[in-house]
Amino acid sequence: MFDVITIGTATRDVFLTSSLFRILKDKEHLKKNGFLTGEAQCFALGGKIEIDKPILTTGGGATNAAMTFARQGFKTTALVKVGDDDAGKEIIKELSGEKVVSLAVKEKGNGTAYSTILLAPTGERTILVYRGASENLRREDIPFDKFKAKWAYVSPGKISLNAMSIIFDELFKKKILIAFNPSKYFLGMGMEKIRPLLNKAKVVILNREEASYLTKVDFKSVVGIFKKFDEIVPGIVVMTDGPNGVMVSDGYNIYSAGVFKEKSIVDRTGSGDAFGSGFVAGLIHREEECKKGLCQIDNIDYAIRLGSANATSVVEHIGAKEGILKKSDFEKSKRWKNLPVKTIKLKS
16 A cells, blocks of 8 residues: 555656856737747857756656655655656656656657756746657556555646546545646646546645636636635645745635745746645645644645745756655754744635
């Protein structure tokens, strides 16, 4: 029996850094040219760009989350699909080194997902993505007999809705608690298509823009967004808000907190995975302590603090995994002891 099974994507990542990668911000002109955010990462066309030493790492929502759970002391396994290549072998080797049991499915004739991250000196980045084998998880790949865990953390990338529906049904049938971090691909399907998945989730994690888009409730109406989700999700909804922090609803209260101050922002890659998996790890820790009669603080307060600390540590390093906290790192450091959490009642 595992504490957590993570399900989703695995990638081989290479980070390229250069002082010549520039960020341009010009909403008026860039939007007219197809850059909808009004921002672009630029370098000289036709030139030869000097870069620093390439940094090879691994990423993907399922392996990033698995690393958090393993370092927090949980017995963890990860279901991912990789190519039958060196990159896939490296991902499996890394998981094994962190004591994560790999349920990796190898696909012949297709490569492991690969990302090239162009990292600017400010920590902002552009990611070039090859999805490869990661999105091809099919029913016949899924080892249902090995779905033996207390929790599942699902970060699906572009895995098909059909495959995800089958996975959620099986997890739900086995009474495995589901934490769901829907990708942009799934959010783009709209509320009605992914409602059956949301209905089965114990925890749903997304950012404020995504939450507003999915519920069709105004971005400014935090209470309105949560009330819409509370009609659909029979558990906890986590809504991150960048540098403004996070808001969480359990259907009865809204909890809100800011962020820990970063020593420096080196790379934001993986910060969302770090927060989401850290939050769920915090919930599991507190539930286990409460079973032993050791409850001292609110479960959600603790989960927010662990998720925030994990995300802050990750952005201080290059790569999605380098800064992931061990349980002892979090518990023994004075840095992570205090993050005020405010509570507003939704209903009694």
